[in-house]
Amino acid sequence: MKVSEAIKYRRSVRVFDDKNIDSEKVKNCLINATLAANSSNLQLWEFVHVEDKKILKELSKACFNQNAAKTAKQLVVIVVRKDLWSERAKWNIKEIKDQSNKNDITIKRLNQATVYYNKIIPTLYFDLFGLLGFFKSLIFQAIGLFRPTMRQVTSTDTRIVAHKSAALAAQNFMISMAGIGYDTCPMEGSDTLLVKKILKLNRKAEISMVIGCGLRTEKGIYGEQLRVPFNQVYTYI
Numbered sequence: 001m002k003v004s005e006a007i008k009y010r011r012s013v014r015v016f017d018d019k020n021i022d023s024e025k026v027k028n029c030l031i032n033a034t035l036a037a038n039s040s041n042l043q044l045w046e047f048v049h050v051e052d053k054k055i056l057k058e059l060s061k062a063c064f065n066q067n068a069a070k071t072a073k074q075l076v077v078i079v080v081r082k083d084l085w086s087e088r089a090k091w092n093i094k095e096i097k098d099q100s101n102k103n104d105i106t107i108k109r110l111n112q113a114t115v116y117y118n119k120i121i122p123t124l125y126f127d128l129f130g131l132l133g134f135f136k137s138l139i140f141q142a143i144g145l146f147r148p149t150m151r152q153v154t155s156t157d158t159r160i161v162a163h164k165s166a167a168l169a170a171q172n173f174m175i176s177m178a179g180i181g182y183d184t185c186p187m188e189g190s191d192t193l194l195v196k197k198i199l200k201l202n203r204k205a206e207i208s209m210v211i212g213c214g215l216r217t218e219k220g221i222y223g224e225q226l227r228v229p230f231n232q233v234y235t236y237i
């Protein structure tokens, strides 16, 4: 399917067919998920792909036995790992260094990246139990009186940033699934603590979404795709 066709095909499917789907194909769609745009290329995400029947049942319960979870043939859990920011910043520097072929352009890029990942990223992400964020915010608001500046610098702000990126990955995944005629349903309705426990996730992991996967049934699509009129949400300047 073309991208626009896949976007139009994608619907949240709440009742999946009994037929199985190919987990290798689902995995390939998750590889596409990792290609999503993401803040500072920190890739603060993990993807847990579940086909094990026992775990599916437990996860379905954690998703309040919603139909989209209960009838899903596979589930994909989009996990946010904001805690990995320092590790991933170092990884970026190393990768850019390895890519650099020592000409002027790549050396300049490497120097910029080193400053960015060694100074700017820690300024934004480092916090002490959320306390530093308040002071960082005050400083940046003061700077903002004189020039444009970053304003989203608290721990909550960077959590939102990490969740935004994870949501873009989720959308890449769902569109890729639609592109091969597979269906999905994103769910935030879950007991996230229970989901983490079932999957034995890191204590600092956060759940972005649980995505039901399978093939659509007619009754699995609850009516027309409803959207407010485009002119209510579109501004052209």
Ligand SMILES: Cc1cc2nc3c(=O)[nH]c(=O)nc-3n(C[C@H](O)[C@H](O)[C@H](O)COP(=O)(O)O)c2cc1C
Residues within 6 Å of the ligand: 010, 011, 012, 013, 014, 066, 068, 185, 186, 187, 188, 189, 190, 209, 225
């Ligand atoms: C972040 C997020 C959370 C959602 N959570 C649920 C959910 O818990 N259960 C559910 O049935 N649908 C859930 N949905 C699906 C939405 O209800 C659905 O996308 C919306 O009604 C538009 O329908 P469409 O996806 O078919 O276009 C969620 C969607 C998103 C993006």
